[in-house]
Amino acid sequence: MAWNTNVLVGQSGGPTAAINASLAGVFDTARDLGAHVLGMRYGIEGFLAGRIVYLDRTLGDPMDIELLRRTPASFLGSCRFKLPEPEEDPAFFEDAFAKFEDAHVGAVLYIGGNDSMDTIDKLGRWADAHGSDVRLIGIPKTIDNDLVGTDHTPGFGSAAKFIATTMREIERDSSVYDLKSVTFVEIMGRDAGWLAGSACLAGALGNPCPDLVLLPEVTLNQEALLDRISLLLARKNTVVVAVSEGVRHRDGTLLCEAAAEAADGTRLDAFGHVASLSGTGRYLASVTRAALGCKTRAIELSTLQRCASHVASATDLAEAYALGGAGVLAAQDGKTSVMTAIKRIFDKPYLYDTTLTPIADVANKARKVPREFIAPDGMGVTAAFDRYARPLIEGEVSSTYQGGVPHHIKALEADRS
Amino acid sequence: MAWNTNVLVGQSGGPTAAINASLAGVFDTARDLGAHVLGMRYGIEGFLAGRIVYLDRTLGDPMDIELLRRTPASFLGSCRFKLPEPEEDPAFFEDAFAKFEDAHVGAVLYIGGNDSMDTIDKLGRWADAHGSDVRLIGIPKTIDNDLVGTDHTPGFGSAAKFIATTMREIERDSSVYDLKSVTFVEIMGRDAGWLAGSACLAGALGNPCPDLVLLPEVTLNQEALLDRISLLLARKNTVVVAVSEGVRHRDGTLLCEAAAEAADGTRLDAFGHVASLSGTGRYLASVTRAALGCKTRAIELSTLQRCASHVASATDLAEAYALGGAGVLAAQDGKTSVMTAIKRIFDKPYLYDTTLTPIADVANKARKVPREFIAPDGMGVTAAFDRYARPLIEGEVSSTYQGGVPHHIKALEADRS
Numbered sequence: 001m002a003w004n005t006n007v008l009v010g011q012s013g014g015p016t017a018a019i020n021a022s023l024a025g026v027f028d029t030a031r032d033l034g035a036h037v038l039g040m041r042y043g044i045e046g047f048l049a050g051r052i053v054y055l056d057r058t059l060g061d062p063m064d065i066e067l068l069r070r071t072p073a074s075f076l077g078s079c080r081f082k083l084p085e086p087e088e089d090p091a092f093f094e095d096a097f098a099k100f101e102d103a104h105v106g107a108v109l110y111i112g113g114n115d116s117m118d119t120i121d122k123l124g125r126w127a128d129a130h131g132s133d134v135r136l137i138g139i140p141k142t143i144d145n146d147l148v149g150t151d152h153t154p155g156f157g158s159a160a161k162f163i164a165t166t167m168r169e170i171e172r173d174s175s176v177y178d179l180k181s182v183t184f185v186e187i188m189g190r191d192a193g194w195l196a197g198s199a200c201l202a203g204a205l206g207n208p209c210p211d212l213v214l215l216p217e218v219t220l221n222q223e224a225l226l227d228r229i230s231l232l233l234a235r236k237n238t239v240v241v242a243v244s245e246g247v248r249h250r251d252g253t254l255l256c257e258a259a260a261e262a263a264d265g266t267r268l269d270a271f272g273h274v275a276s277l278s279g280t281g282r283y284l285a286s287v288t289r290a291a292l293g294c295k296t297r298a299i300e301l302s303t304l305q306r307c308a309s310h311v312a313s314a315t316d317l318a319e320a321y322a323l324g325g326a327g328v329l330a331a332q333d334g335k336t337s338v339m340t341a342i343k344r345i346f347d348k349p350y351l352y353d354t355t356l357t358p359i360a361d362v363a364n365k366a367r368k369v370p371r372e373f374i375a376p377d378g379m380g381v382t383a384a385f386d387r388y389a390r391p392l393i394e395g396e397v398s399s400t401y402q403g404g405v406p407h408h409i410k411a412l413e414a415d416r417s
Numbered sequence: 418m419a420w421n422t423n424v425l426v427g428q429s430g431g432p433t434a435a436i437n438a439s440l441a442g443v444f445d446t447a448r449d450l451g452a453h454v455l456g457m458r459y460g461i462e463g464f465l466a467g468r469i470v471y472l473d474r475t476l477g478d479p480m481d482i483e484l485l486r487r488t489p490a491s492f493l494g495s496c497r498f499k500l501p502e503p504e505e506d507p508a509f510f511e512d513a514f515a516k517f518e519d520a521h522v523g524a525v526l527y528i529g530g531n532d533s534m535d536t537i538d539k540l541g542r543w544a545d546a547h548g549s550d551v552r553l554i555g556i557p558k559t560i561d562n563d564l565v566g567t568d569h570t571p572g573f574g575s576a577a578k579f580i581a582t583t584m585r586e587i588e589r590d591s592s593v594y595d596l597k598s599v600t601f602v603e604i605m606g607r608d609a610g611w612l613a614g615s616a617c618l619a620g621a622l623g624n625p626c627p628d629l630v631l632l633p634e635v636t637l638n639q640e641a642l643l644d645r646i647s648l649l650l651a652r653k654n655t656v657v658v659a660v661s662e663g664v665r666h667r668d669g670t671l672l673c674e675a676a677a678e679a680a681d682g683t684r685l686d687a688f689g690h691v692a693s694l695s696g697t698g699r700y701l702a703s704v705t706r707a708a709l710g711c712k713t714r715a716i717e718l719s720t721l722q723r724c725a726s727h728v729a730s731a732t733d734l735a736e737a738y739a740l741g742g743a744g745v746l747a748a749q750d751g752k753t754s755v756m757t758a759i760k761r762i763f764d765k766p767y768l769y770d771t772t773l774t775p776i777a778d779v780a781n782k783a784r785k786v787p788r789e790f791i792a793p794d795g796m797g798v799t800a801a802f803d804r805y806a807r808p809l810i811e812g813e814v815s816s817t818y819q820g821g822v823p824h825h826i827k828a829l830e831a832d833r834s
Contacts, residue, residue, distance in 0.1 A: 015593045042595040073589035080594070164822045165727050172490035172825065173724040176432045177497070178459040202822055302716045307590040310582050311727055313821065393821035404730065404810035405581045405619055408589065 002034035003332050005106030009055075010040030010047060011141075012112035012119065013080065015073035016155030017162075017309040018320035019141045020409075022111045023075055024068045025324025026139070027055055033332060038103060041412070043079030044110070044119055048096060052103065053412060067409035069317055070399055072309035075409065078112075083119050086126040093126040100134050107135040107331035111324070113142035113153070114364060117339055121363040124337030135331040138339035138359055139323050143306045145194035146366045149357035150341035154323060155306070157316030157392035160198035162308040163187060163301060164393060167202035167242065170299060171209045175238045181295040182229055182239045182288050185210065186281035188305050190246040193217050193369045195305065197381040198389055199242035208380070211239050216246030217369050218378035220255065225284075226291050228379060233294065245280050255280040310406045314395025319352065326354040350391030419451035420749050422523030426472075427457030427464060428558075429529035429536065430497065432490035433572030434579075434726040435737035436558045437826075439528045440492055441485045442741025443556070444472055450749060455520060458829070460496030461527070461536055465513060469520065470829060484826035486734055487816055489726035492826065500536050503543040510543040517551050524552040524748035528741070530559035530570070531781060534756060538780040541754030552748040555756035555776055556740050560723045562611035563783045566774035567758035571740060572723070574733030574809035577615035579725040580604060580718060581810060584619035584659065587716060588626045592655045598712040599646055599656045599705050602627065603698035605722050607663040610634050610786045612722065614798040615806055616659035625797070628656050633663030634786050635795035637672065642701075643708050645796060650711065662697050672697040727823045731812025736769065743771040767808030 007030040011019055023039075030037045039053035040046055053076060059065060068075060084092050100108065108123065110116050120138040127134055140147050145156035167185060174183045189195040193215025203209040211232055214220065232239045247255050256279050281298035289296040323340040330338060338356040345351040373385040400407045424447040428436055440456075447454045456470035457463055470493060476482060485492060501509050517525065525540065527533050537555040544551055557564050562573035584602060591600045606612040610632025620626040628649055631637065649656045664672050673696050698715030706713040736759060743757040755773040762768040790802040817824045 011593075015590050046595060071589065072586050074593040077595060078593040161821055166721060166725070168822055168825065169489050169724040169726060170720060172488065172828070173432050173720055175828065176428075176491040176495040178463065178494060201820070204820070297720075299719045299721075300717060301721075303587060303590055303714075304583060304716075304718075304721070307586040308583070309586060390820055395821070396816075396818055399813075401813055403618070403621070403807055404578055404812070405585055408585065411589070411592065 005035050006038055006104045007035045007107050007109065007328060007331070008038045008040065008047070008100065008103065008105040009109045010043050010111065011074040011076045011078050012043040012110060012116040013078060013142065014113070014306060015078060016141055016143050016306050017072045017158035017312045018154040018316050019111055020071050020075045021069045021317040021320035022139050022141060022154060022324035024065050025321035026109050026328055027059055028065060029325035029328040031056070033328065038105065039076045042077040043081060044083070045079035045081040046077065048099060058412070064409055067400070067407065069321065070309055070397060070406065071408035072307040075412065077412070080115065082115060083122045086122055086129065093123070096123065097126070097130070097132055097134065105134060107137060107328070109137045109139055109324070109327045109331070111139040111141050113140070113144070113147060114366065117147070117359055117363040120339070121337065121359045124359055127336065135334070135336040137327040137331050137336070138362065139327045140339055140341065141320070143195060144189055144192055146192040146368070147362060148365045148367045149339060149362040151344040151352070152342055152392055154316055154320035156194060157313035157319070158309065159195055159305045160201060160389060161313040161393035162305055162311050163195060163198050164201035165311055166301060167199045167210055167240070171202065171238070171240050174240055178237065179295060180233050180237055181297070182233070182241065182285070182292070184241050184243050184281035184284045184296070184298045186279060186298065186300045187242055187244055188301070189216060189244045191216055191366055191368070193244050196242050196244035197369055197373065197385050200381050201386065201389060201393055209240065210242045212241045212379045213381060214241065214243040214247045214379065215369055215374060216244045216248065217374060219250050220247050222287065225379070226288065229288060230292060233292070241284070243280055243284060247280055255283045310399055312397045313393045314397050315350070315392055317397060322354055330356055347387050347391065350394070422452050423455055423521045424452045424524050424526065424745060424748070425455045425457065425464070425517065425520065425522040426526045427460050427528065428491040428493045428495050429460040429527060429533040430495060430559065431530070431723060432495060433558055433560050433723050434489045434575035434729045435571040435733050436528055437488050437492045438486045438734040438737035439556050439558060439571060439741035441482050442738035443526050443745055444476055445482060446742035446745040448473070450745065455522070456493045459494035460498060461500070462496040462498040463494065465516060475829070481826055484817070484824065486738065487726055487729070487814060487823065488825040489724040492829065494829070497532065499532060500539045503539055503546065510540070513540065514543070514549055514551065522551060524554060524745070526554045526556055526741070526744045526748070528556040528558050530557070530561070530564060531783065534564070534776055534780040537756070538754065538776045541776055544753065552751070552753040554744040554748050554753070555779065556744045557756055557758065558737070560612060561606055561609055563609040563785070564779060565782045565784045566756060566779040568761040568769070569759055569809055571733055571737035573611060574730035574736070575726065576612055576722045577618060577806060578730040578733070578810035579722055579728050580612060580615050581618035582728055583718060584616045584627055584657070588619065588655070588657050591657055595654065596712060597650050597654055598714070599650070599658065599702070599709070601658050601660055601698035601701045601713070601715045603696060603715065603717045604659055604661055605718070606633060606661045608633055608783055608785070610661050610663070613659050613661035614786055614790065614802050617798050618803065618806060618810055626657065627659040629658045629796045630798060631658065631660040631664045631796065632786055632791060633661045633665065634791060636667050637664050639704065642796070643705065646705060647709060650709070658701070660697055660701060664697055672700045727816055729814045730810045731814050732767070732809055734814060739771055747773055764804050764808065767811070
């Protein structure tokens with residue numbers, strides 16, 4: 001059944017390796033239904049400033065879709081823009097819905113994380129209260145995997161695959177010399193430890209890698225950590241610790257905050273010295289070197305975690321694409337104020353279906369790593385975590401290389417279009 | 418013609434993504450000739466302590482060789498051990514050659530960089546002076562590409578491919594918001610800018626990426642850099658700068674040294690403030706933010722540059738393997754005190770041959786990026802650099818994945834074997 005409308009799609013919040021696969025899913029499905037697809041340049045903020053990308057033209061070639069799926073970051077551009085409450089600023093919403101009408105928009109699909117779902121929630125509440133039939137659909141996206149209402153979020157699997165792959169390589173690199181050393185690998189995730197826990201996917205049964213994992217869900221017990229490292233060093237040369245950037249001291253300060261304050265001279269480190277390095281990993285490397293006298297080093301995986309599409313998870317990209325398409329089908333079916341979501345059917349062999357979750361149940365909530373996924377001593381994850389996360393990193397994407405580097409879709413001009 | 422001897426092989430210095438491919442080449446070629454292959458556990462230092470790996474057993478399965486080629490870091494372990502001068506410590510060399518004789522070693526192949534070639538040079542000088550017929554062969558290896566006597570070094574191509582791939586992904590990640598930002602990506606290479614220059618392989622004709630490259634061969638002109646960044650920001654949102662960790666101020670101090678001193682409170686930064694961050698990239702991010710008021714960030718590629726075998730260059734691994742095999746053939750042919758080397762035949766299509774270079778011409782020398790490869794303004798590389806480096810990153814390796822992560826050869830036990 002042909003759908004004679006315009007579909008408006010936007011990307012919001014931090015970029016990932018999978019967010020463009022969701023855009024590809026939205027575009028392909030909408031086009032199949034006969035709809036036209038408009039893109040928000042730089043999210044809802046850009047759209048409201050009149051910046052629209054005509055995707056029917058921009059993605060005219062079927063190969064564009066293949067490249068788009070393999071291109072990291074947000075093809076349309078992104079924003080970090082918090083909408084006002086509908087009750088407090090009706091003029092804002094009148095303007096937005098007038099712009100939807102001007103562009104003949106029957107459905108708005110917004111690909112993003114927590115804040116993006118808040119945007120859809122507010123637009124949906126306004127539409128509901130004012131009788132608009134514009135359908136408002138959220139498509140989940142975040143490497144942090146902290147959205148509720150879905151088994152997991154697109155972007156997480158690819159980030160986890162990069163982290164696990166890199167962790168395995170770092171462990172080999174750390175082991176080449178015949179001396180005692182401790183390596184701290186700092187991983188993203190300020191409030192939830194899904195990504196740090198994923199480092200453990202580098203390990204195999206009976207051969208854990210990394211040796212320890214520190215999650216933001218567990219307050220740091222520095223003495224217990226140093227004791228554990230000492231015990232490990234007594235029987236092996238190389239200890240590798242994955243540490244979330246969000247780990248906190250008992251007093252609630254982030255390790256990296258404490259380290260930064262130390263470097264500013266406003267605070268001394270645990271040993272009464274001004275730390276010369278900041279960062280959670282650097283802080284722990286410095287403390288461990290001082291306490292145990294062994295070689296230490298700190299590695300930050302940094303931005304690469306969210307943009308390393310050259311080692312994206314095929315499962316992740318397929319799910320991201322499916323959730324984009326499912327959002328269009330839901331809108332055509334008259335659904336609104338919902339987020340598309342993954343419903344896991346089985347762990348192994350991994351099977352899933354897409355489903356819909358009321359957006360009000362999702363917005364402004366965060367999902368942490370549950371206790372049963374965390375080792376009793378708080379310094380690792382359990383087999384249940386592995387069973388949950390392993391399928392999400394499986395499968396490799398055949399990148400298209402040109403001149404020895406991955407080929408991506410041509411970027412949009414940064415200038416006003 | 419069968420070669421009835423034992424071949425002793427070692428790996429030394431920093432690990433790379435290609436050093437195990439050279440080990441595979443040595444092993445395969447020696448076995449084909451009928452020789453037995455002994456490995457030095459932890460380099461010459463471990464060997465002299467009696468630590469030998471019997472590779473005929475350890476690498477008994479043909480699949481082992483395939484996995485070895487795809488495994489990063491030094492399978493045999495490594496050391497950083499400087500031999501004494503033969504004239505100053507004859508006892509050391511008597512001991513070493515007695516151990517070679519005990520193990521029926523007819524040839525020693527040592528895979529490494531500058532210091533490793535110094536080891537082969539000294540052993541060769543002793544053998545020459547004392548009539549030993551043990552053949553001493555160097556196999557080049559270093560991501561830094563700073564060895565003389567060879568067109569380039571194995572390990573460089575894979576590191577450059579990771580850097581260029583990542584740089585392209587970082588550039589996409591940096592461009593998602595509609596605001597001005599400058600990203601500094603810190604790249605290895607303390608004395609030579611081959612790796613930092615390789616960042617430019619991310620760019621395509623007419624679309625340079627990164628925008629600027631700072632090499633250790635060029636002293637930083639901070640005012641000129643800030644002026645260039647300002648000009649770039651006037652016409653585009655996102656500026657990405659690749660910077661070698663080895664870049665120095667006019668007074669000869671490393672940028673990262675200056676930053677570390679600032680953080681220690683012993684030195685103020687250019688703006689009279691104590692810097693709270695160290696590292697070359699962090700230093701420049703801090704200076705740029707202070708001077709231009711825009712968003713800045715710093716990313717360190719760190720250890721991943723030398724161990725990211727999941728995105729290794731097929732050309733690099735093939736050359737590493739060939740140079741290992743060529744070393745065995747040279748030894749069988751009676752050559753000694755030589756390093757195997759790459760002789761480039763043609764740029765495009767890329768063709769090469771292996772050759773031999775006298776080890777005395779190699780040891781303790783370093784090769785910098787020549788002037789004609791550096792842009793006139795000192796903030797980029799030329800088309801000649803691209804022509805030189807591009808072929809070395811071409812071709813992808815089909816990794817073997819298990820559970821979503823690359824599968825590597827089983828590591829040797831760290832305990833004394």
